[in-house]
Amino acid sequence: MTVKITYPVDALVSYHYYRNDRDLAPLAATGKLRLIGDSGAFSALTQGARIDLADYAAWVHRWRPHLFWAASLDVIGDPVATWHNWKTIREQHNLDTVPTLHAGTDTSWLDTYAAEGVNLIGLGGMAGTGQAPRAFRWAVNMFRHARDKWPGVRFHLWGVANRLFLDALPAYSADSSGILGSAYRYASLRLFDPTTGRHHTVALRKGDRGVYRLASVLRHVYGVDPGEIETSHPGNRIMLVQLAAASTQQYAAWLQRRHRVSPPARAVNPDAPAGSLVHLVAGSGYKQPDGKQDIQLAIGPNIHVAMANPGRENSDEVALIGPALFVADGSSAHLFHLTKEKK
């Protein structure tokens, strides 16, 4: 059985992990991913590394044709430094990047960016343990402020897969790591049922057989025989990763019908990824400035899965993250399948 995935899959790549062309080029070449670029500064910081603004800007420039949009280099807890970075990237590197406001930041900073013509803004710092309820209150306030004062502004929620946020807030997009690998890593499948709008979680352990409670959804929505994933094991990890991606897409589609968020007018790159692959995403029509090509840009929110560190290529985790990495591998049976489907 083949898991029903719609391409392109929304994905996030961080400069910190994908600074080498060797790592990112195969991903971009698949044409199967709609990529957003991020500096990965927080990850870098936790690992004792720093991100150089000029290097990051050069990376964004180099991969610009393949990026749907790229984030600015934000400084957690310091909106002034974040602002300076954004201005520097714009004025000295001629790049329009997406700035981030961290939980707790005053709405006046939204006004500042919006006054500069920014219409896609990231909201961050909401994913920490114990932060969600207070961050939610802050985010609601930020959305209300934008709605009333800057109706053209759209939001990306960094690191948020929490339904408290995504169900309530009309975000254009969000991203989250850990979605793809959790089923095989923790033998716990979390699956979205589009017929009810609910997520279901079942254990994938011997003797549990909980997966059969989701048999109908697995077969008819996802094209998966529940018997193939009754337990989590190396032989079905690819399928479990694909299933997680497909479930995320189903949830995103549900959110899109719920919120109907139109794309930001200018912040995204309608040419990335190139060609007709963008058409594969259902959404509202978007006319390019030259008026020649009618491109389908996704109605939000879209959930971008965070790609793992390519430096850990030998680990199961990396080898199994999403269809794109299988394509990048160039040797798996999956590559043939994806290539064939592209036709």
Next chain:
Amino acid sequence: MSTPTAERRVEYMPLQAVEPALRNPKLHAHHEIRASIGRFGLAEVPLLDERTGHLVAGHGRIDQLSAMRDDGETPPDGVRVDPVTGDWLTPVIRGWSSRSDVEAEAYLVASNNLSTLGGWDQHALTTLLKEIADEDDSLLALTGWDGDDLADMLKLLEPPDLDELGEQLGDPDPADNWPIIRVKVPKHVAAAWRSHVETHDGDESAAFAALLEMDPGDPVPSDWQP
């Protein structure tokens, strides 16, 4: 592959002459079916298998017609009364024959299961139900969903109003999203920390700021503000 049997026709049969299937695992929402027949009449006609003489579809409807008759109700629209015997005569589709017992039972299951197998487009369904309820609330109850169900469905499908949400949550507090610092320390350090916090009336942020010789309510001024 199906093979032609006979032309389908609708025949009126006494209720008591309609034989149910020998095995039927389908359960029925008796109250709702009865209410539906009461309002819409017998709109969909049960199906009889000519080979076995048993019903393959419509058990719930036949059961409820019998109950209505036994309760002395007026025959619903679509049901006739035998002028001689007074029996209720129900329309039944005739002319279809199964080729084996197992095929008959397979069709019995299929006729029940296939209509629900595709599920519902929840957004479209909720919209439709709301419009029905807005027009005539009594019709909503006949769909198998009631007002509470619809309220739940609307909550699930429609995002909350941001203003209502904001009122429920209150205004953000500047201290809402102060960073939370977690440090793993030896037990004696933890004990010292707790003692230190007590000297600041249990206010952890004040205690921490004191160690740094800072005022937690007085952030470092920046050189630029929006």
